[in-house]
Amino acid sequence: MGPLSRRQLLVGLSTASLGTLLAAESRARSAPGRPAGGDGGSDGRLVSDPFIAGEGGYSCYRTPGLAITQAGTVLAFCGGRVDNCKDEGNIDVVLRRSSDGGRSWGPLQVLANDGPNPCKIPLPVVLPSGRILLLWLWNASVKREANRGKRYVRITHSDDDGRSWAPSRDITDQVRLRGWKPWYGIGPGHGIVKQLEPAAGRIVVPARHGRRGGGSASHLLLSDDGGQSWRVGAVASYSPSSECTVAELGDGRLMLNSRSNGGRRIVSISNDGGLTMASSGPDPQLIEPRNGCQASLLTYSFGANRQATLLFSNPVDLQQRTNGRLRLSRDNGQTWSRGFGYGDGPGSFSGYSDLARFANGDVALLVEAGASAVKARGRRRHDGISFQRIPFPLDAAT
Numbered sequence: 001m002g003p004l005s006r007r008q009l010l011v012g013l014s015t016a017s018l019g020t021l022l023a024a025e026s027r028a029r030s031a032p033g034r035p036a037g038g039d040g041g042s043d044g045r046l047v048s049d050p051f052i053a054g055e056g057g058y059s060c061y062r063t064p065g066l067a068i069t070q071a072g073t074v075l076a077f078c079g080g081r082v083d084n085c086k087d088e089g090n091i092d093v094v095l096r097r098s099s100d101g102g103r104s105w106g107p108l109q110v111l112a113n114d115g116p117n118p119c120k121i122p123l124p125v126v127l128p129s130g131r132i133l134l135l136w137l138w139n140a141s142v143k144r145e146a147n148r149g150k151r152y153v154r155i156t157h158s159d160d161d162g163r164s165w166a167p168s169r170d171i172t173d174q175v176r177l178r179g180w181k182p183w184y185g186i187g188p189g190h191g192i193v194k195q196l197e198p199a200a201g202r203i204v205v206p207a208r209h210g211r212r213g214g215g216s217a218s219h220l221l222l223s224d225d226g227g228q229s230w231r232v233g234a235v236a237s238y239s240p241s242s243e244c245t246v247a248e249l250g251d252g253r254l255m256l257n258s259r260s261n262g263g264r265r266i267v268s269i270s271n272d273g274g275l276t277m278a279s280s281g282p283d284p285q286l287i288e289p290r291n292g293c294q295a296s297l298l299t300y301s302f303g304a305n306r307q308a309t310l311l312f313s314n315p316v317d318l319q320q321r322t323n324g325r326l327r328l329s330r331d332n333g334q335t336w337s338r339g340f341g342y343g344d345g346p347g348s349f350s351g352y353s354d355l356a357r358f359a360n361g362d363v364a365l366l367v368e369a370g371a372s373a374v375k376a377r378g379r380r381r382h383d384g385i386s387f388q389r390i391p392f393p394l395d396a397a398t
Contacts, residue, residue, distance in 0.1 A: 044391045050076045050096040050105045050366075051385040058094070060085035061385045063188040063294075064366040066354035067124035067132060067162075074098040074356075075132065075162045076105070076366055077122035078385055085382050088144065091118035093136050097162050102364065102387045111156070111165055116141040119154075125191035125203055125227070132158045133227045134165070135186055135205060150182035155227065174230040175221050181210035186221075189245045189296050189354045196252035196302070199273030203227055206244040206256060218244040218258040218266070220274045236268040238280040245297040249332040250308035257283075259292040263318050267333070285336050286327075287316050298355040300328075300363070300392075308332050313342070313353045313365060324350025324367060326390070342388060344369060349381050363390040 051061035058080035065077035075097055082090035093112035096105040112119035117140055125133040139151040153175050156168040176184060184207070191205035205221040218241040220233035234256070236244075241258035249255055254274050258266040265286035271278045288295065295314030302308050310329045315321045316339070327339035342365060343350045351368030358364060369386040 046102060046389040048102055048105065048387045049384055050387055051078055053382055053384050056080065056108045058082055060382050062368060062382065063121050063352055064354050064368065064385050065122045065124050065188060065190055066356045066364060066366040067126050067190060068356045068358060068364060069126060069132060069161050070130040071161050072359060073161050074102050074364060075124060076385070076387060077124060077134070079120040079122070088118060088142050090116050091120045093119045093122045095162065101358065102389045112136060112168065114138065121186055121188050123187040123189065123191055123205060125193065125205065127193060127226060130159070132162055137184070137186060148183050151184045153184065153186065157227065171230050175207065175232060176209070177232055179212055181212055183210055185209070185243065187245070188243060188294055188352060190356070192246060192248060194248055194273065196248060198252055202273055204246055204254060204274050206246040208242045208244060215240040216242045218242060218256055218268065220246065220254070220256060220270070222274050233274040234270045234277045236266065236280045237277055238266050238268065241266040242292065243294045245295060247297040247299040247310055248308065250302045251306040251332070255297065255333055257295065257297045257312070259288065259294060261290060261292050263287060263290045265295065286312065287318060288314055289321055290318055293321050294352040296353045296355040298357065300357060303330070311355055311363060312336065313355055313367070315350045321349055321351050322347055324353065326365065342367065351382070361392050363392045365390060
């Protein structure tokens, strides 16, 4: 099984618009720990908790990945951390499915488990055929970050709406270049299929790497045969850039939006379908904590004059992972609204997130949630991963 041991397992709303919510600057309705069945708030949102820390055999859940299948099923992926919230240790790739739009959730599915060796960072891509690809990472267990060695990229797929999954295979040699450090990352979040030329139909996955003698850099992974084979595409010229998310613009260009360490997101643009980067640098409009945090970028719709409506979620604070906000751009990311807060009130923790869109236009958000951005007495920052369905009629984006 390559780098994996034989112990590794892989088993096979409201009429209010998001525009109104953005203008109203609404705050979230309640704190984590509400019933998993979910309920709605006064602003029309549906909120539920597919992953609650301490439940399901895991002390902590992190790194959400979100997909809505062609059949409308919500797939909520994340890393289930057995012992604690640390980035190393016993971590499994887990999934919960919802067939009622995120109101309730099916049983926890463990998609990858290799005992003490972490299986982590699930990244889904929904194909036009209905197949769901899932990339994830594996590495040998280490005690601390300083001991990190090579990390491997695995891929699997489901052809039955996420109920069962094919045996995984290793694609590490296809997605790494010589001269890169052995440590490697994807997402976290989701990948996309290009809709417009150039390279319509191409699968694009955000990834990152470390360069020998240099800092980290974000890059793209590309597949033109439905995920059977992969190659490295464009690399962000701005460094450091790390965890990243990708979206397609209304003129067919790609935008790679990356975590950095200067308090501003790094935006890189590809004009040729992800082969090369035409530009790369900080966007002064998009604030993040100075030590960085993952974020999510989503192409909501393509509009007139080769413009796309984009959505972006992240913690908008220079100091802490707090003030989680959903922001909107109607002009290919040139300008952004101030946004609306999706957190649980002032000072609440808002961590990693992922976005998707329902067929009726509603927006889906899967986000790490907690009581406080700083460690309060008797409380833990990562209370779980929350799901929100936010009303956003199709005409709100025009």
